[in-house]
Amino acid sequence: MKRLRDQREAADPVLARAAELLAARAPLEDDAARRQRVRARLRRRRMAPRGAAWLRAAAMVALVCSVAVASAMIGRVARTIRAHLEAARAARQAEHAPAHRHHVPAPVAAPAPVVVPAPVAAPAPVAVPAPVAAPPPSPRTAPTPHHAPAVAPAAPAGDSDEQRLLVDAVRALRHEHDPARAERLLSRYLDRYPDAVAAEDALALALEATLGRDPPRAAGFAVRYLARYPSGRWAALARRALDP
């Protein structure tokens, strides 16, 4: 059976793409230095005093205990705060409740307004006027509609947009041979995510996109790159752009 990685020239685009993906992972080559390194570490480990392992285990146990105690305390504090809040809310409700409320104790216990309109069971509809029985709007629920939309859009856009911009830029640069579009996408990326993990790559890609086409802009990207990553992976390329 022919290996997939050897089928880069296949007419079937799926096979060709599969071969391309597989080619990204080269077989692991032998490395004598690595073997020696691990060998030395194994030897050191054998010579290490056994006390170290006990000490580590004791530290682990202490850590687990302290985490357990801390979480128990946090839980207790949370319970106390919740009890205080409930008591305060009950007191507030008691203050607002009208004097004749004690005639009909059921609606006080039922917080949901849906339960209240059980007027069929209520013997005297006059004694339980609907607006009074309806619980006062909770202070927590009222302000939310004003605050909610302000926070929403920023968070979930996150990674996918970030990734897509970079992938599209690389595709524009490498496959569509459209460095101008690549530069636009990368500039947008750098504006939106100036401190992203792949910011270094984005700067280097922008540099590559402008290098032969627009030397002044390339120099700008090179200066930005060198300012942030003076000994970065693409520092040599950036220096070349500044001093052709």
Add this chain to the structure above:
Amino acid sequence: MAAERPYVDVDLPAAAGDLARASTPLDFTPVYEAWFEPCLRWLRALGVPDADLEDVGQEVFVVVRRKLAAFEGDKLAAWLYRIATRTASDHRRRAWFRRLWTRGARIELDGLADGAAGPAEAYERREAARLLDGILARMSDKRRVAFALYEIEGYSCDEIAHIVDVPVATVWTRLHHARKEFLARVAELQTEEEGR
């Protein structure tokens, strides 16, 4: 098939047989020298990231050193592979916990020293490797091992059968299903890419 491999270091069955005949119980040093590199390849096929290979390989051989005296039989490769499987699975579990604390921030050491190609080519290669890892991660362990050892590391099906300790026909079946699954996922990926 074996000749296509970029390395020709250990003839797996022969090495195991020779070692088994040489001494009983086995010495650790020759076992380590002969099997360390193949072990790393198996770990890689089991889904251990390149950056962690050395550490996990070391853990494997810590276990090997501890248990070698108790090893009996002639299937050394299969025995080592079983240890590698368990160590890789422990590593995966630990990595999952570690990610909880570090919030998934992971530095890919493979990418750091990649100064040869241009930025776009390097990025593209890294992206392809990321996609490949994603596809392999969705396969079952058995299929992934057969697929990765055959397609990436260049082992023959006979060698894989010897390591995993299953009949060759089973390896062929796993490989067949793994390839089918892999190509289906690649087709999905391609449709997604074209849809953008």
